[in-house]
Amino acid sequence: MKLRTAMNSLYSASVSLGSRTWRGFRATWRGRGKAGKGAMGEELTERAYAITEEDEPGLVELAAWRAPEDPPPTLTGLVRHHEVKPRDARLPARRLIVWLPPGYDTPGDTRRYPVLYMHDGQNLMDALTAFARVEWNVDETAEALVRAGRVEPVIIVGIYNTGMDRLPEYTHTATEKYPDAGRADLYGDFLVNELKPFIDRAYRTRPEGACTGLAGSSLGGLVSLYLGMKYPDTFTRLGVISPSVWWDERDILGRVAALSGPLPLRIWVDMGTQEGDHEEAETVEDAARLHQALLEKGWPEDDVRYTVYEGAEHTEAAWSARFAEVLEYLYPARGGSMRAATSGE
Structure with a gap:
């Protein structure tokens, strides 16, 4: 399974799963809690990927990484x-x-x-x-x-x-x-x-x-x-x-x-x-x-x-x-x- 960022850098990962199954996953950066985000700003933390008999690589586009650090609330009024x-x-x-x-x-x-x-x-x-x-x-x-x-x-x-x-x-x-x-x-x-x-x-x-x-x-x-x-x-x-x-x-x-x-x-x-x-x-x-x-x-x-x-x-x-x-x-x-x-x- 390949992950591609908006800057066209490629990252790959391999996993063995049974055919004709669905598996959920999320993309994170080095296990530090940075979750991938899409081009429209959506959190890509609950993606589903279909595993077929052909076992073709799946491609997921990421536009940015969500930082793991939680800043303090910034609400006014x-x-x-x-x-x-x-x-x-x-x-x-x-x-x-x-x-x-x-x-x-x-x-x-x-x-x-x-x-x-x-x-x-x-x-x-x-x-x-x-x-x-x-x-x-x-x-x-x-x-x-x-x-x-x-x-x-x-x-x-x-x-x-x-x-x-x-x-x-x-x-x-x-x-x-x-x-x-x-x-x-x-x-x-x-x-x-x-x-x-x-x-x-x-x-x-x-x-x-x-x-x-x-x-x-x-x-x-x-x-x-x-x-x-x-x-x-x-x-x-x-x-x-x-x-x-x-x-x-x-x-x-x-x-x-x-x-x-x-x-x-x-x-x-x-x-x-x-x-x-x-x-x-x-x-x-x-x-x-x-x-x-x-x-x-x-x-x-x-x-x-x-x-x-x-x-x-x-x-x-x-x-x-x-x-x-x-x-x-x-x-x-x-x-x-x-x-x-x-x-x-």
């Missing part, structure tokens, strides 16, 4: 966790991390708050759970911006991904290369009809669509745009960060072009110049095509912000560095440029 189990058995249970703005727990306070839902929740606020132990610093950034009066106080809900289910849940079509993909409609139904009602019951939210956003990076950016277009009455503020426009031969561009006109969505789109191109993606060019498609469909320029970050890579650190700009655009302080009626006045 009032943070709560929940476990949620979707009704549909095709979606696994997952964890939520909820950041509450300063003043939320003030005795007697009855104020209600807008909500931003974000994918890949484990990467957002705590290095202990984040990919490669690098978090987005969403909690620190939001805390500072709210206290400085630069953004509207907002509840942020991080939805953990579920390892090997991340790619299927964050894509809206199956492809020849990824036949198990295309569960975004299922995932979106869970967000709209189960998770959001749960959050609206558990917290003092402003549940109307004008106050509700959805954001993510990479495939998380793609699914944010797809679900925003599907549910424009539920999510009206979209953070489309480093989106995987390349998915399924840029299918998302055709869906934008097929719209009858602009939707009432405020959309942030961005890309870094060092996010890498490969056979399916031309990252900066793809993001520019998406921006242009939205403008051609009639979106006002004030409602689509497109930014290219020189030298920025496809990493949690890069997304952390620009999250403040994303949040200020989607949830400006009262009196800011947001035209939607969000202030409650």
Whole structure:
């Protein structure tokens, strides 16, 4: 059985097993607890490999190693966790991390708050759970911006991904290369009809669509745009960060072009110049095509912000560095440029 890293280094291991059997395994680095991680950030700790009569070598691609050292928690502000189990058995249970703005727990306070839902929740606020132990610093950034009066106080809900289910849940079509993909409609139904009602019951939210956003990076950016277009009455503020426009031969561009006109969505789109191109993606060019498609469909320029970050890579650190700009655009302080009626006045 061979293991290949993202840098094309090859590692091999041999083991004798009976034919026509399944065996679980995990890849670790020198027995020190560093577990392999995939290209989408998923933990590769529960892989299954089919042993056939042909006994052909199996190939597993690893993108990174998860460090064994557990850093101290890095949470800032009032943070709560929940476990949620979707009704549909095709979606696994997952964890939520909820950041509450300063003043939320003030005795007697009855104020209600807008909500931003974000994918890949484990990467957002705590290095202990984040990919490669690098978090987005969403909690620190939001805390500072709210206290400085630069953004509207907002509840942020991080939805953990579920390892090997991340790619299927964050894509809206199956492809020849990824036949198990295309569960975004299922995932979106869970967000709209189960998770959001749960959050609206558990917290003092402003549940109307004008106050509700959805954001993510990479495939998380793609699914944010797809679900925003599907549910424009539920999510009206979209953070489309480093989106995987390349998915399924840029299918998302055709869906934008097929719209009858602009939707009432405020959309942030961005890309870094060092996010890498490969056979399916031309990252900066793809993001520019998406921006242009939205403008051609009639979106006002004030409602689509497109930014290219020189030298920025496809990493949690890069997304952390620009999250403040994303949040200020989607949830400006009262009196800011947001035209939607969000202030409650």
